Amino acid sequence: MLINCPHCGTRPIEEFTFNGDASPQRPQSQDMNAWYDYIYLRHNPKGRFDEYAHHSSGCRAWLVVTRDTQTHEVFAAVTAKDYARERGTP
Amino acid sequence: MPDLFIRVSPLSDIAIQGRFGADHGVPGVMFSLPAPSHMVTVIARKGKAKALAQALKNFDARWAGPDQYFVWGEPYETVSGKLKGLASCSDQSHGRVVIGIVGPHVRQVLAKGSPIDFHPAEFPVGKSALTQMAHVGVHVTRVGADAFEISVFRGFSESFWEWITEQAEEFGYQVT
C-alpha cells in the first residue's frame, strides 16, 4: 500500500505506524461515559475509514489516511494538524 | 565553540580508505566521510514558517520535516542567535554522522535501501528527504547529478556503514 504523505510524497506502508480510528475526539468534558467511549469504543467499518498514521520513518508527521478497508484503496492523506483544525473541538 | 578537543567519529576505525568490492573498471561509487562539522535542527515557531524559510536563504539549510530543517556548517550558537524568535534550534553536530556517496552507480546503491524514486526528474539536486534504509532512519540530500549526502543517527552509523558499503560491492567502491 502506498500513502501520499503531504510532506514527503508517495511512500510505502512500511514507513508508517498506524494508530487506529481517527474519528473519536478527545472529550473536553468530565463525562466519564464520553471518556469510556473515547478510550475503548471503536467501530470496525467495512469501506471508507479515517485512520491515524504516523510517518514514523519519514517526516514524523501524524496523518489521517482515508482508505477503503475492503479494497485498500487510499483516497486521501491529510495531516492530523489540519484534520484537527478542520473539525474543531468537540 | 572552537574545536579545542578532538572529535572522534564513530566511523574512524571502520571506514578505511581504499578500493573494495568488485575490482574491474572505475569504482561504481565513492564514499567519503566529511570532517565532522556543525548541524543544527531548526524548527519554525508558530506562524513563523515563511519568515524562517526566508531567513534560511543565507544558510545551507536542508529540509528535514514540516517547517523543519538541518542547517549545516555553522555552529549552534550562531544559528540560534540569528534565528532567535523565528525558530527553536537544537545542536545535532555530534548526533548525526554524514556519509557522502558519489558515482555512476549511486542510484542503484540507494535503491537497495530506500523506497524513494531518485530519478532526477523526481528528485533534483538540492532536494532532501527523510526516509528509512536498512531499518535505519536517514536524511538524504542530492548534492549533484550523481552525488548524495546521507546522515544517520550517530549510534547507527557503524551498522549503516557496513550495510551500505556491502550494497556497493558489486559495482566496486572507493573510500576516500
Added chain:
Amino acid sequence: MTGFRLDKGGLIDRTTTLNFSFDGKVFTGFQGDTLASALIANNVHLMGRSFKYHRPRGVISAGSSEPNALVTLREGGRQEANTRATMVELYDGLAARSQNRWPSLNFDVGAVNSLASHMFVAGFYYKTFMWPKSFWEKIYEPLIRRAAGLGHASKEADPDKYEKAYAHCDLLIIGSGPTGLMAALTAARAGVRIILADESAALGGSLLNENEEIDSVSGLDWALAALSELRSLPNVTLMPRTTVFGWYDGNVFGAVERVNDHVAEPSPYEPRQRYTRIFARRAVMATGAEERPIVFGGNDVPGVMLASAMRTYANRYAAAAGKSIVVFTNNDSGKRTASDLRRAGVHVEAIIDSRKTAHLIVDVKGGKRVTGVELGNHRSIPCDAVAMSGGWSPIVNLMCHRGAKPLWNESIAGFVPPDVGSAFVAAGSAAGHMLLSECLADGARAGTMKGRVPAVPKCRDERFAVTPLWWVKESTGKAFVDYQNDATAKDLPLAAREGYRDIELAKRYTTAGMATDQGKLGNVNAIAILADATGRTMDQVGTTTFRPYYTPVSFGALAGPFVRHHFQPVRKTPLHDWAYELGATFVEAGLWMRSSWFPMDGEDWLAAATREVLATRSGVGICDVSTLGKIDVQGPDATEFLNRLYCNTFSTLAAGRARYGLMLREDGIVFDDGTTSRLAEDHFLMTTTTANAARVMAHMEFCHQAHWPDLDVQYVSVTEQWGQMAIAGPKARATLQKIVDDITLDDTSFPYLAARPVSILGGMQARLFRISFSGEHAYELAVPADYGSMVARAVMQAGQEFGITPYGVEALSIMRIEKGHVAGGELNGTTTAGDLGLGKMMSTKKDYVGRMMAQREGLQDPNRQCVVGIRPYDPKGKIRSGAHILNKGDAASMAADQGYISSVAWSPMLEMWVGLALVANGRSRHGEIVKLFDGIRNTLTYGVICDPVHYDRENIKLHA
C-alpha cells in the same frame, strides 16, 4: 540428426560445450540450453517421480509452469530443491539430482503405491489416517512425509548474498513476447520510463520459440532488433531472469531477479537473487497464454508433453523429443507443432485432432518412456513421444492477486482477466487475443500513455480455433488432471459426490491445484471436469483464489540482506569505545549495546556487579547512561505542553533545575518516567526511559498534532547528540570538581536537582545534572557525543585517587532495587501512579493525558496490586523474579494469587536477596509473611513484605 540433437537451428551456441551431471551421470549440452532441453537432447525423459504414486515422470512444458521435472541443484549450503529443469539455465559443472525416489530414479520402491492406487483416491489422507489418533504424530505423519514429497532443503547456511531493492517506472511491462516488446517500443519511443521484465534469461518470449514473421523478417530477428533499440534508450530498464510474482496495493509489484543462478558460484560481491519492489504508475500484463494438457489415459508417461513445448525444444533448443511423434490436439496448435517438427526433420506418425475424429487416445503405452498410444477403436500406434494440446489459457494470475476473479470466455475456451482499472491492463494473448496481429496491436495500445496509438508492423497470423475437449472419459489408463499432486480425472467427480462441490473445497480435497506449480496446467481442466460432474458452467464453478507468489520465491530472496549481522541494526553509545577498552560485557537493550558489567580477573556477572556496587557506594562509580531518551522541548508553550503530558506540574520548575516527571497513557495507566530539566524559560530537556524513547516521542507528536495543534512548541530528539555518564558515590563530587571549570560543586552553588550548562576540561561546553538513580550523591554529566569516550577517560583519571570504578546496567539495576526505584518491571503497562506509590504526583489543578481515566473506580481500588519490598523470610534464602505471592495459609491457585515479584537483586549492602513486588493492598501489609510460589521452578518458599526502599530509607547518602 545424431541422437536427439537436431543438426542445425536453435538458439544454442554449439561452440560452447557444457558438462553437467544428472543423478551422478555426466552429460554434455550447449550454451543456451536449459537443463530440460539438454536432457531431452541426450534422450533422457525420466526426470522425476510423482508425489503420491511415485510414477515415472518426464518434462511436460518448456517453461515456468512445469509440474514434473523438479530437480535438486547444487550441493551443501547452495543446495536448492524443487527447481524446474525447464527454467534452469545450463552451466558448466551443473549438478542436478532427481527427487522423491529411493533408492534410484530408475528403480523406486515407492512405486508400489501405484499398485495400491485404489486406496489413494481423493481425500485418502483424511480417510486412511483417521485413527487411532495416537498414531498420527509418530507413525502416519513421518510415513507420509517420507513417502510423498518433494526435495529437501539444505541444513547448511546459504553462503550467498541476497539483496532487496526498489524500482520505479511510469510503465511496467510484464512479459517480453510480441505484446510486451510492442508495448515497450511504443512507450520507450515516446520517452516514457519503462521497465520490461521477463522470467526468462533471453527476452523475446514466444518469438524465440516459434516460427513467426513480422515486418517481412522472422519473429526472432524482429525481436532482436526491438531489443537492440530498447537497450540503446536511457529511459528503458530491461530485467531478464526476473519473475514478477505478485501485484499488491498501490500498483506495487513484487519481482525476483535470478542474478546469478546461471553460474556455478556467484562472485562474492554479487547477489544470487534480488527481490525488487516495483512502484509502477501503470503496468501491462503481457504474460501470454499457457497451453493446457488434455486429460487422457497415460498422459503422464515420460515423452508426453505439451505440443508448444515440443516445438519449442525443436525450434529454440534444437532438441527432438522423439524420433516418431503422435500429436493429440483439440485446436490448431497441434498442426503447427507437426509442421515445425517435420521442418526440423522429425517424423510425425499421426495427428489425432478431436475435432476431426472420434477415436481419441485412451492410453499411452510404456513405463519410463512412451512406446505407443492406443486409440478408442483399439488401434495402436507406435511412437516415442506424444505432443498434446488442450487449448490455451491466458496467464491471468497477477491481475487476480487483489481479489478480482477471471471470466470465462467461450470463444477461446479460457478464462480471461477481469477489468481492474487503467493502472493495470492486460494485453495480447494474456487478454485472450490469440493472434499475433492482435498481440502487436494490443501492445501498441497498452504502450501508448497519451496521444495516438502508432501503426504496428504487418505479420503473418497462425490460425487459432479450439473446440473444448477436457477429458477422454473412455480412457483406460490413469488420466491425470494435476501432475504434481497425482490428482486424476476420477478424483473430481468423487469429490463432488462426497459433497465437495465448491472449487475451493474440491481443490483441498483432491489436492488438484496445490503444491509448487499451483495448478498452472491443470486448474482449467479440473474446473471443467467438476463443472461437468455437477451440471454447472465454467463461470458457475469459477476459479480458486489467485495469490502471490506466481512461482516459488526462495526464503533467501525474501530475507534479502537482513540476515546475520544485518538482521537488525546495532546502536552504539558515544561511550562504547571507553567501555570496550575496559573489557565491558555488553547487553542488547532494544537495538542498543549497553555495558552490562566490567569483569575483572575471571569474575562472573554477579561478582563483577557486586564489586561495582560496593565500590560506587563506598567511593565513586561511573556508568554510561547515554541510552536514555533525550528530547529538546522549546517554545513559548513548552511549559503548557509539558504540563499536559506529565501528571505532575512543570510550570513551577525554575530554570536551572530538574524534576522527576511521570507520564500516563490516556487510559490512566503509567506510560513512562524520567527527569526533565528547565534549561531556560522556554527551553526544557526531557529524558525518557531507554525502552520508551521512541514511543514517548511519537506520543508527544500525536498529542501536539492531533489534540493541540495550536500550541507553539517545538521538540526534537537529541538523544544521539549527547554522551551521558552517571558519576555516583560519596566521592562523586570530589571527582567532578577536578574536571569542571570555574565552579565549586557545593550544595549552595550546585544543589540536589540542579541542572545547568558547565564548562569542563578547560573549555568544553557540557551539561551537569545533580540527579541520582543509585541513591548516592550523584551527577549526570552530558557532553557532545564525539567527546564521550574521551571525557569518560578523563573522569576515570580524575577519580583514580578515589578508586573510581566503572559500573554497568547490572550494578545500576541492583542499586535501584536497593533504593526501591521503579523501572521496567514495575512500569509494565498495568500499573497506575498510585500502584507505584506515586499517586501524590497527580496534579488536581490541571488537565493532563490520563487524568480522567485515572479516576476510574477500578484504578482507585485499594485492593489493587501496588509496589512493596520483598525479602526472603530466611535471610540466607533466595527469592526469584516472577514468583507469585500467596497468603501464608493458601495453596497455589489463581484465586488465591496476591501478586508477584517484579524485580530481584542480590544486595551487596544488605548481603541478602531483596526485591520489589506488586501485591494486593500491599502498602498496608508491610511485615506480613507470605508464601512465594515459583511455578516454573516449582519451588515454594516464604518471604516478608516490607517497605520498597531497602537501603538508606532516610536518603542520607543522596544528600550527603
